[in-house]
Amino acid sequence: MGRLFGTDGVRGVANADLTAELALGLSVAAAHVLAEAGTFEGHRPTAVVGRDPRASGEFLEAAVVAGLASAGVDVLRVGVLPTPAVAYLTGALGADIGVMLSASHNAMPDNGVKFFARGGHKLADELEDRIETVYEQHRTGEPWARPTGAGVGRVSDYAEGFDRYVAHLIGVLPNRLDGLKVVLDEAHGAAAHVSPEAFARAGAEVVTIGAEPDGLNINEGCGSTHLSLLRAAVVEHGADLGIAHDGDADRCLAVDGAGEEIDGDQILAVLALAMREAGQLRKDTVVGTVMSNLGFKIAMEREGIQLVQTAVGDRYVLESMKAEGYALGGEQSGHVIVLDHATTGDGTLTGLMLAARVAATGRSLADLAGVMERLPQVLVNVPDVDKSRVSTSPELATAVAEAERELGATGRVLLRQSGTEPLVRVMVEAADIEQARAVAGRLADVVKSALG
Known part of the structure; x- marks a missing residue:
């Protein structure tokens, strides 16, 4: 299994890549991993769950809430609120987990699941890796430990989240x-x-x-x-x-x-x-x-x-x-x-x-x-390539070295794989916009031929 978590949670086309089953399983896995890490410290855990307005967020929210509650986590649904609002409320309410359902700037068919730890902080890479491992173990047959009776989580709506977040924003101005x-x-x-x-x-x-x-x-x-x-x-x-x-x-x-x-x-x-x-x-x-x-x-x-x-x-x-x-x-x-x-x-x-x-x-x-003057910078996204080889392709390394020699001290080149989309980003900075465009165009062509 390839790594599910990118630089900003788990994303994909909703109901194709990101299914209800995956969202539920990741939520249960997150609850188990954070419990193992001592996050719950012997108390009954609570989660804050919010989403953006995407239609798919409705069924994904239901899956996440079901997963958390089935793992013994009480859930506060805050509805449609920004990601930073969910992070803030996770900290302000003393919750153990925050979950945001959103694919940020991606097009509507996509959606995503992002987890926050206590205090509203993003999970460390090692915790995300552990969540993937536990999820995969369950998917291939290892059973969950499941609470019953009064041990299952309870679900309620927290309508006060909107006003509490707005008041926080106004209070820090x-x-x-x-x-x-x-x-x-x-x-x-x-x-x-x-x-x-x-x-x-x-x-x-x-x-x-x-x-x-x-x-x-x-x-x-x-x-x-x-x-x-x-x-x-x-x-x-x-x-x-x-x-x-x-x-x-x-x-x-x-x-x-x-x-x-x-x-x-x-x-x-x-x-x-x-x-x-x-x-x-x-x-x-x-x-x-x-x-x-x-x-x-x-x-x-x-x-x-x-x-x-x-x-x-x-x-x-x-x-x-x-x-x-x-x-x-x-x-x-x-x-x-x-x-x-x-x-x-x-x-x-x-x-x-x-x-x-x-x-x-x-x-x-x-x-x-006007305190700063933006130097011309050209960014080209190259889709449908094997982004994992961007740092290992000899052909690409040669092209980048040639571009850097051409630009000299007045510019720079940066190639990187997107953490949220299946593409490679080519960035070229130069004193002259036309030179930046020309170099970026040539490098994009090499990316297509070398990694396509």
């Missing part, structure tokens, strides 16, 4: 948003109600798009992966800024008043300066990934802020932050972690903090984001 007009693109996803409510309670005038989820339209031509609607809406409404989330709202991209994109690196730059000014940027350090734009690194060095770079994936950013005590980190894609207030990327919190900086300074978002 440094200032109100009065006087700002903000357009929110909710991707017809998990934050369709939470994010507008939070911005409105914080004092902003709110215009929403992509906020009518029907179970089938999540991420469809909107949200953080499709910014054109948000750009147009910000200009049309004369808004100060726009905020775009993905399906589970753990990421945030922005648009300034002129409709220009503000990516995750620029958001991190703005928040890093704001947090340093407030004495909250511990060790004057921000954590990014190897995908961080070179312009971001240059800007942080100029401002006297250190940039620590990790492998791609917000879990690796978070690991570095926790290990070294850093307060801020994130990815160019818009996963931003403010560790004093969240255990994972939180798109709504990020958007609120960005808007709060605009309100506090009286400066436009474009002006604030």
Whole structure:
């Protein structure tokens, strides 16, 4: 069996790759593994379970709840809420397990299962590996230990989760948003109600798009992966800024008043300066990934802020932050972690903090984001290839070495396999956009021929 867990939980086409049986089995396995690890510490365990609005989330939620309850875990269903809300509530309610059903920015037919440990933290790799092992042992015939009678878990709805999460968001803001007009693109996803409510309670005038989820339209031509609607809406409404989330709202991209994109690196730059000014940027350090734009690194060095770079994936950013005590980190894609207030990327919190900086300074978002200049960066996704061989193909290694010689000190090349989709990502950075495109195109062709 190949590894089920990717960089962000278990994902696949719902009812094909990710079946009810798999979701149930993984949930039971997770309960057994965490019990073996001493997580429950002799008490009756509790789990928080939430989902995004995908239609498949309805039957997958039922499977996860059934699995957990059958393993003796009491379940609190919080309904449709963002991933960071489930993480927050897992910690705030003292739950032993959190489960989020979402495929984030993926298209509607996909779905996913993501587990959180006590405190709302993502599971360590070794625990995920153990869950897979236990699940596979059961699938091939080894029986579960099953409680009976009063030992089975009880299931209840926790409707207070919405208000409790919104109150948390408002409570950590440094200032109100009065006087700002903000357009929110909710991707017809998990934050369709939470994010507008939070911005409105914080004092902003709110215009929403992509906020009518029907179970089938999540991420469809909107949200953080499709910014054109948000750009147009910000200009049309004369808004100060726009905020775009993905399906589970753990990421945030922005648009300034002129409709220009503000990516995750620029958001991190703005928040890093704001947090340093407030004495909250511990060790004057921000954590990014190897995908961080070179312009971001240059800007942080100029401002006297250190940039620590990790492998791609917000879990690796978070690991570095926790290990070294850093307060801020994130990815160019818009996963931003403010560790004093969240255990994972939180798109709504990020958007609120960005808007709060605009309100506090009286400066436009474009002006604030101008602290860094993005160097041209081209990203090409190459699907339908054997992504596992991206680091071992001699043909690919030769092509990368040639590209690096061509770019010299003014650019760089990065090839990596996606942790959530069956493709290889080719990234090329150069001082000239046309050179970056040309090199990326050639490398993508080599990936297809070498790994196809």
